[in-house]
Amino acid sequence: MSGRFTNLPVIFRRELASYFATPVAYVFIVIFLIMAGAFTFYLGNFYEREIADLQSFFQFHPWLYLFLVPAIGMRLWAEERKSGTVELLLTLPVTATEAVLAKFLAAWIFVGLALALTFPIWLTVNVLGNPDNGVIVAGYLGSWLMAGGFLAISACISALTRNQVVAFIISVVVCFGFLLSGLPMVLDVFRGWLPQAVVDAVANLSFLGHFNSISRGVLDLRDLLYFALVIGFWLTANRILVEIKKAQ
Amino acid sequence: MIEARKLTRCYGDFTAVDRLSFTVEPGTVLGFLGPNGAGKSTTMKMLTGFLPPTSGSASIHGHDIVTDSLAARRLIGYLPEGAPLYGELSVLRFLEFVAGARGYRGAEAGRRVEQVIERLQLDEVRMQTIETLSKGFKRRVGLAQAIISDPPVLVLDEPTDGLDPNQKQQVRRLIREMAPDKIIIISTHILEEVDALCSRAMIIARGKLLADDSPASLLARSRYARAVSLACDDLQGAASALSELPEAGEVEIRRGLVTAFPSGQGDLFQAVSKLARDRGWRVSRMQLEAGRLEDVFRSITRDETTEEAA
Numbered sequence: 049m050s051g052r053f054t055n056l057p058v059i060f061r062r063e064l065a066s067y068f069a070t071p072v073a074y075v076f077i078v079i080f081l082i083m084a085g086a087f088t089f090y091l092g093n094f095y096e097r098e099i100a101d102l103q104s105f106f107q108f109h110p111w112l113y114l115f116l117v118p119a120i121g122m123r124l125w126a127e128e129r130k131s132g133t134v135e136l137l138l139t140l141p142v143t144a145t146e147a148v149l150a151k152f153l154a155a156w157i158f159v160g161l162a163l164a165l166t167f168p169i170w171l172t173v174n175v176l177g178n179p180d181n182g183v184i185v186a187g188y189l190g191s192w193l194m195a196g197g198f199l200a201i202s203a204c205i206s207a208l209t210r211n212q213v214v215a216f217i218i219s220v221v222v223c224f225g226f227l228l229s230g231l232p233m234v235l236d237v238f239r240g241w242l243p244q245a246v247v248d249a250v251a252n253l254s255f256l257g258h259f260n261s262i263s264r265g266v267l268d269l270r271d272l273l274y275f276a277l278v279i280g281f282w283l284t285a286n287r288i289l290v291e292i293k294k295a296q
Numbered sequence: 297m298i299e300a301r302k303l304t305r306c307y308g309d310f311t312a313v314d315r316l317s318f319t320v321e322p323g324t325v326l327g328f329l330g331p332n333g334a335g336k337s338t339t340m341k342m343l344t345g346f347l348p349p350t351s352g353s354a355s356i357h358g359h360d361i362v363t364d365s366l367a368a369r370r371l372i373g374y375l376p377e378g379a380p381l382y383g384e385l386s387v388l389r390f391l392e393f394v395a396g397a398r399g400y401r402g403a404e405a406g407r408r409v410e411q412v413i414e415r416l417q418l419d420e421v422r423m424q425t426i427e428t429l430s431k432g433f434k435r436r437v438g439l440a441q442a443i444i445s446d447p448p449v450l451v452l453d454e455p456t457d458g459l460d461p462n463q464k465q466q467v468r469r470l471i472r473e474m475a476p477d478k479i480i481i482i483s484t485h486i487l488e489e490v491d492a493l494c495s496r497a498m499i500i501a502r503g504k505l506l507a508d509d510s511p512a513s514l515l516a517r518s519r520y521a522r523a524v525s526l527a528c529d530d531l532q533g534a535a536s537a538l539s540e541l542p543e544a545g546e547v548e549i550r551r552g553l554v555t556a557f558p559s560g561q562g563d564l565f566q567a568v569s570k571l572a573r574d575r576g577w578r579v580s581r582m583q584l585e586a587g588r589l590e591d592v593f594r595s596i597t598r599d600e601t602t603e604e605a606a
Binding site for chain 2: 054055058059061062065066069070131132133135136138139140141142143294295
């Protein structure tokens with residue numbers, strides 16, 4: 049008997065093949081690139097700032113992901129349950145953990161690919177000035193980690209329902225909560241009646257804070273750990289939900 | 297060997313499968329028969345490790361379906377109800393995926409895929425996207441993935457559903473070819489299929505096992521078994537004469553035939569032919585009836601639901 053995750057690459061490849069077998073991949077990548085560009089140049093005033101960095105590019109990623117990542121994540125399990133293929137998948141000699149991880153990784157790599165295709169903007173900023181490329185690499189890493197967080201949430205919620213639209217809407221709402229939990233608007237709700245430690249904990253749950261510190265080039269282990277924990281938590285929940293929900 | 301011990305599955309208050317116990321030996325083609333919603337598919341979902349039983353247990357060649365699920369699943373090829381498939385993939389790509397998940401790599405995976413493509417005659421559609429295939433082809437792709445690892449146990453939920461008569465014959469031939477050294481469990485509501493294919497049939501209704509026997513013995517339970525039907529010029533007269541025979545029990549007239557059911561004593565066929573000769577009936581047709589599975593099925597499942605004798 050070989051290692052525990054021998055079938056993970058098999059499912060991973062099938063998942064990735066499915067993206068490119070349908071218009072999903074192409075639509076997602078094109079829309080992502082257009083919107084990333086539009087935000088950077090029109091809302092971010094990329095040229096007008098006259099600073100050779102990608103802050104105006106990265107600062108809109110949370111909002112871009114808020115809608116685009118749940119659109120990728122919504123199908124992961126809802127579609128399998130709706131079409132009945134979940135029965136095919138989980139009666140093959142694969143474990144639910146393998147399936148959950150493989151699906152997540154395929155989607156995450158796919159989003160990473162879309163993100164990597166924004167490289168012309170990195171070339172542009174290098175042609176126009178002398179940016180700190182270390183900060184830019186950190187920005188890409190932070191952005192990809194944040195996408196992973198959104199994706200783990202969406203994948204988990206996708207296991208709750210066989211309706212993709214429902215999965216999408218709930219995922220957006222939950223992701224929105226995670227995104228905003230650091231803002232005063234949300235914290236004020238808790239501030240009056242919860243101890244400061246709890247309010248701080250809520251503030252610390254925010255994707256924004258952790259993403260911003262990574263994308264400024266500060267690779268703090270705590271920020272990396274934060275995203276790893278978020279992804280780990282939601283995927284564990286995902287794994288449990290797959291087991292519970294397949295019976296219904 | 298498959299062993300099920302008081303296998304039970306509830307959905308909320310509803311008991312879909314109720315304390316089902318049975319064992320199946322290799323070389324058996326077991327047919328699950330039952331009305332829709334009888335619990336056939338739920339039983340299959342439990343045997344294949346998809347649904348955990350609410351209570352009871354089952355094992356596949358000694359591997360428990362819950363505690364040793366992975367090992368049990370390695371031994372089973374499964375065609376789920378409705379043959380769900382990844383519609384966006386091509387036939388070839390899909391079968392490669394299943395071969396991979398079954399643990400085959402490289403050339404061996406390719407060989408397995410080619411083998412089932414040939415066996416189920418999928419060559420002309422190998423590059424086609426599954427969702428564009430006809431129902432018959434989809435079902436065959438579903439069967440192909442189930443047998444790709446040549447597993448010792450096959451669980452096929454309505455394997456011939458949606459196939460035309462020729463394709464049905466093909467699939468039945470395929471199942472018969474594989475039967476000698478395997479355990480094959482099929483569910484169906486086509487009764488002739490049980491007769492044509494199965495060495496053993498279990499009739500299930502409302503999650504309960506009502507009969508477990510060979511198709512031949514089930515047929516013998518039919519009131520038509522060894523009945524004699526004949527067509528002649530005077531049906532009424534023949535009917536009253538037949539009912540006088542000690543060998544005949546009930547007599548009925550249906551669709552231009554008078555049928556005498558055996559009373560259990562003597563040879564009814566002999567007695568009827570002698571009577572016809574003696575009375576000089578102009579008999580245009582006379583036949584010894586085989587049992588009718590439909591009739592057995594109906595009386596067994598109806599007794600269960602209405603508690604009323606036929």
